[in-house]
Amino acid sequence: MKWATGSADPCHRAVSPGLMAALLEHSREGVVVCDADGVVTLANPAAVRLAPRLEPGLPLPAPLDSVLSAPEARVVTHDGRQIQVRAEELGEGRIAWYLTAETSRRTEFLLEAARRLAASLNPHRCARAAAELGTRFLCDAAVVFLPPASGRRIEWIRVVPGRSGPDEGAVPAAAAAEVPGLTDALAGLREDVAGRQDPGGTPDWLLPEGFGPVGHLLVLPLPGNSVSAGALVLARRAGRPSFDEDDQGMAYDLATRAGAAISAACLFRDQSTVNGILTGDLLPPDLPEIEGMRLAGRLRASQQAGAIGGDFYDVYLPESGPVERPPLVILGDVCGKGARAAVLAGQVRHSLRTLLLMESRPERLLELLNRSLLASPSPHSYVTLILAALRTAPGGHVQVDLAVAGHPPPLVLRRDGTVEEVAVRGSLLGALQKISLWPATVDLAPGETCLLYSDGITEAFGGPSGREMFGEERLRRALASCAVMPVDALVERLEQLSTDWLRGGQQDDRALLAVRAGRGASR
Amino acid sequence: MIPDLPAAARRYLELIGRADEEGAVGLVVSLLDEGVPAEDVLLRVIATSQRRVGELWESDEWPVAREHGATKVSERAVAAVGAHVRPAPSRGRVVVACADGEYHALPAHIVTEVLRLRGWHADFLGASVPGPQLITYLHREGPDVVALGCTLATRLPRAHALIAACQAVGVPVLAGGAGFGADGRYARLLGADAWAPTADAAADRLASGLPSFPSAREGAARVGGEEYVYLTRHRAELVSRVAATLKEAHTPEGGHDDDLGYIADYLIAAMYVHDASLFTDYVTWTCGVLLARKVPAEFVVLALSVFRDVLNDCPRAQALLSEGVAAAQMCSAARQQRRAFDAGHAPFSG
Ligand code: B12
Numbered sequence: 088m089k090w091a092t093g094s095a096d097p098c099h100r101a102v103s104p105g106l107m108a109a110l111l112e113h114s115r116e117g118v119v120v121c122d123a124d125g126v127v128t129l130a131n132p133a134a135v136r137l138a139p140r141l142e143p144g145l146p147l148p149a150p151l152d153s154v155l156s157a158p159e160a161r162v163v164t165h166d167g168r169q170i171q172v173r174a175e176e177l178g179e180g181r182i183a184w185y186l187t188a189e190t191s192r193r194t195e196f197l198l199e200a201a202r203r204l205a206a207s208l209n210p211h212r213c214a215r216a217a218a219e220l221g222t223r224f225l226c227d228a229a230v231v232f233l234p235p236a237s238g239r240r241i242e243w244i245r246v247v248p249g250r251s252g253p254d255e256g257a258v259p260a261a262a263a264a265e266v267p268g269l270t271d272a273l274a275g276l277r278e279d280v281a282g283r284q285d286p287g288g289t290p291d292w293l294l295p296e297g298f299g300p301v302g303h304l305l306v307l308p309l310p311g312n313s314v315s316a317g318a319l320v321l322a323r324r325a326g327r328p329s330f331d332e333d334d335q336g337m338a339y340d341l342a343t344r345a346g347a348a349i350s351a352a353c354l355f356r357d358q359s360t361v362n363g364i365l366t367g368d369l370l371p372p373d374l375p376e377i378e379g380m381r382l383a384g385r386l387r388a389s390q391q392a393g394a395i396g397g398d399f400y401d402v403y404l405p406e407s408g409p410v411e412r413p414p415l416v417i418l419g420d421v422c423g424k425g426a427r428a429a430v431l432a433g434q435v436r437h438s439l440r441t442l443l444l445m446e447s448r449p450e451r452l453l454e455l456l457n458r459s460l461l462a463s464p465s466p467h468s469y470v471t472l473i474l475a476a477l478r479t480a481p482g483g484h485v486q487v488d489l490a491v492a493g494h495p496p497p498l499v500l501r502r503d504g505t506v507e508e509v510a511v512r513g514s515l516l517g518a519l520q521k522i523s524l525w526p527a528t529v530d531l532a533p534g535e536t537c538l539l540y541s542d543g544i545t546e547a548f549g550g551p552s553g554r555e556m557f558g559e560e561r562l563r564r565a566l567a568s569c570a571v572m573p574v575d576a577l578v579e580r581l582e583q584l585s586t587d588w589l590r591g592g593q594q595d596d597r598a599l600l601a602v603r604a605g606r607g608a609s610r
Numbered sequence: 611m612i613p614d615l616p617a618a619a620r621r622y623l624e625l626i627g628r629a630d631e632e633g634a635v636g637l638v639v640s641l642l643d644e645g646v647p648a649e650d651v652l653l654r655v656i657a658t659s660q661r662r663v664g665e666l667w668e669s670d671e672w673p674v675a676r677e678h679g680a681t682k683v684s685e686r687a688v689a690a691v692g693a694h695v696r697p698a699p700s701r702g703r704v705v706v707a708c709a710d711g712e713y714h715a716l717p718a719h720i721v722t723e724v725l726r727l728r729g730w731h732a733d734f735l736g737a738s739v740p741g742p743q744l745i746t747y748l749h750r751e752g753p754d755v756v757a758l759g760c761t762l763a764t765r766l767p768r769a770h771a772l773i774a775a776c777q778a779v780g781v782p783v784l785a786g787g788a789g790f791g792a793d794g795r796y797a798r799l800l801g802a803d804a805w806a807p808t809a810d811a812a813a814d815r816l817a818s819g820l821p822s823f824p825s826a827r828e829g830a831a832r833v834g835g836e837e838y839v840y841l842t843r844h845r846a847e848l849v850s851r852v853a854a855t856l857k858e859a860h861t862p863e864g865g866h867d868d869d870l871g872y873i874a875d876y877l878i879a880a881m882y883v884h885d886a887s888l889f890t891d892y893v894t895w896t897c898g899v900l901l902a903r904k905v906p907a908e909f910v911v912l913a914l915s916v917f918r919d920v921l922n923d924c925p926r927a928q929a930l931l932s933e934g935v936a937a938a939q940m941c942s943a944a945r946q947q948r949r950a951f952d953a954g955h956a957p958f959s960g
Pocket of ligand 1: 665807
């Protein structure tokens with residue numbers, strides 16, 4: 088404590104009785120003093136507000152009198168109100184009690200439940216949050232059972248304080264039925280509003296070894312979107328007080344909130360599973376190993392959450408069948424962005440796969456694709472595309488037969504670091520009845536690279552001024568600087584330069600696919 | 611016999627310097643077969659050599675293409691270690707990701723492998739992970755922790771946004787990588803739940819237990835500010851103006867426009883975290899890099915002075931730039947002293 092003067096006995100000089108009374112009067116902390124007989128001699132207004140039964144001249148009311156002097160405060164309930172009480176011996180048998188209002192456990196619980204259960208859209212994380220809230224506020228062990236996703240086994244997540252993390256497992260419905268009331272709770276039925284069940288019936292597997300006998304058990308349904316979102320089991324050890332009315336109210340709240348969170352999360356999970364299945368085919372394929380060459384590709388979709396878009400590439404390895412042909416790679420760009428564009432891109436990739444069963448000549452393939460796009464019911468089915476058939480040639484060379492439809496022509500990086508644009512042209516697909524094509528063949532010596540890219544790379548706006556286009560010239564220079572890199576490093580570097588150029592600005596889909604003749608390192 | 615790791619690291623550096631993938635992967639696998647712990651191969655052979663690669667690039671001994679080739683081979687080597695030794699996961703789930711715009715994937719990849727070796731179920735999402743993609747992943751997969759890597763301090767604002775986003779969906783964040791500062795000060799400032807200086811320390815930190823839910827924080831971190839916002843918005847114009855002014859002034863042997871862009875980025879990052887040393891450290895480092903490329907530190911002094919003149923409405927930025935100028939002047943003075951010393955002591959030099 089600090090005093091204004093350095094006096095050895097500051098109390099008497101600095102604090103007059105009047106000042107002392109005023110201080111006590113305005114203190115937010117309740118202060119109570121009793122004499123050696125336990126009779127209240129002083130109670131300031133804050134103390135009386137907190138504990139209305141305090142009366143100077145009368146003995147200290149229960150349960151305040153049960154608090155012994157100790158540095159730690161204890162929480163007691165007085166007239167239904169939670170009070171933190173700390174007692175201090177003042178000498179000569181006198182004792183002071185300092186009282187503050189305990190933020191109600193219920194308020195704290197509600198705040199914490201809102202914070203934790205609103206956060207995640209993952210059923211397991213929600214279940215874990217619910218179990219942790221249970222053990223923090225209500226019980227010694229909490230187990231959440233999730234609604235069976237695929238039919239048979241029921242997943243559970245258990246939290247018991249003092250163990251290193253939550254335990255998880257799954258049980259068949261028959262085992263779940265051993266827990267009193269669980270089958271009904273999982274079906275959304277409650278026998279007892281509070282969910283009280285006979286603790287004696289608890290099966291051993293429900294709780295960790297060494298937990299000890301269960302004294303009190305609550306089993307509650309987790310209400311979901313009209314179907315059950317699972318069930319919540321709360322257990323207290325034998326010898327602990329039973330779940331009182333307050334506890335039961337909180338358990339009910341917890342189950343309601345956890346049910347809402349888990350069912351929203353399950354909905355999200357189901358939708359994203361469907362989404363994943365639908366979009367799985369639209370993602371770029373893993374690039375295969377092809378004898379005598381190396382491939383590397385990168386795709387960045389403008390819609391960052393979905394990772395799919397109108398740019399695409401694919402590889403078609405030769406298959407046994409009537410048509411003999413070398414491996415084929417394609418890279419293309421569908422008019423538009425996002426899911427709609429991705430669906431059309433997927434159709435193009437799939438159509439090609441089918442056409443390749445009967446046809447291998449690049450020009451013919453493009454003509455057939457054009458016709459199928461023209462026949463497509465959705466308007467604006469415009470596609471630009473490069474087809475590149477990859478033939479190995481003697482001396483580690485690769486011959487690339489190129490057909491281009493409305494797409495920027497590929498670039499070739501020669502061994503001496505020069506960059507050439509391939510003279511190959513052709514019209515866009517899906518617009519005109521008749522397309523014109525000027526195909527070309529490029530010879531790659533070992534270590535040389537043919538780069539296919541989409542206009543999202545060259546037409547990226549950004550740079551130092553934020554308004555400049557990346558442009559072909561810059562792409563050529565960037566490519567020239569990659570002469571001695573492994574081909575996947577090359578593609579990665581080009582993508583990074585392009586991303587740096589964009590500086591997080593508005594972007595289009597961007598695709599890069601490189602073919603390098605020869606195996607392994609470039610030098 | 612225990613293999614000599616420093617010697618192995620030297621041999622490894624030689625191989626990746628030639629982009630010899632087979633050689634480098636072969637060496638790594640043979641070290642494992644000889645009984646070198648996989649963690650040592652990752653941290654004392656591969657990571658050590660990668661830092662050496664950085665020095666060789668800094669001193670202009672290796673061109674950037676050679677550095678890229680070497681790093682690509684190291685990526686394969688790291689993957690090979692993972693394929694060779696991979697204990698079954700016995701601990702919780704971690705997802706490792708690099709901040710948006712952060713392309714230093716290899717450090718985070720190494721961290722991922724070390725965590726796997728220590729029994730974590732670790733997934734690696736790769737370089738530059740956009741926020742929406744990371745958050746979608748968190749909802750779908752429900753990992754216990756996000757390990758967020760940031761190597762470049764200039765990515766701190768974006769790393770901050772990611773940290774906050776992960777915490778908002780209830781997943782705690784372990785931050786790591788050089789960008790968070792050698793002592794992790796920026797990780798703390800940006801509210802990460804934990805920080806680790808190295809991959810093995812990250813594994814230890816996870817083992818000691820992270821809260822299952824990010825703790826509620828009181829108030830927002832004190833970052834950014836009015837001038838920070840202004841500079842972020844007008845970065846492009848700023849860099850163009852400085853470039854134009856330098857051109858008019860006929861700068862002797864100028865650096866690249868890229869260098870001006872980096873200077874702006876580090877200035878902005880330093881403003882974000884309110885720490886001048888982030889900027890002055892970069893100035894000192896970049897002076898060294900440019901010197902190795904025969905660009906004198908005077909260029910940096912001049913460039914920073916032009917930045918300062920242009921930013922006359924931004925007193926905080928100007929103060930930072932003044933400190934930067936002082937740091938660059940120190941580099942220049944040190945260089946002149948060394949030259950004088952060399953002249954006096956090397957009578958036979960041509
Ligand atoms: C390889 C490399 C690249 C490659 C990265 C490719 C890839 N796939 O990773 C590429 C070519 C892309 C690259 C680009 C750039 N780079 Co670079 N790069 C490097 C280099 C040489 C090696 C990186 C590496 O692998 N280190 C090995 C790792 C294992 O070491 P570590 O970082 O110390 O990691 C340990 C800890 O930090 C920690 N840790 C690391 N990450 C994480 C993550 C988590 C979650 C945790 C818990 C812990 C943790 O654990 C690790 C192991 O114990 C470094 C040099 C260096 N000293 O690191 C430069 C370096 C990081 N790059 C630098 C720079 C400036 C750049 C560029 C801006 C441009 C340029 N001039 O090269 C671009 C920017 C790219 C971008 N937008 O992100 C500078 C940064 C300078 C500074 N003061 O900030 C460095 C230091 C330059 C140098 N000396 O060569 N780079």
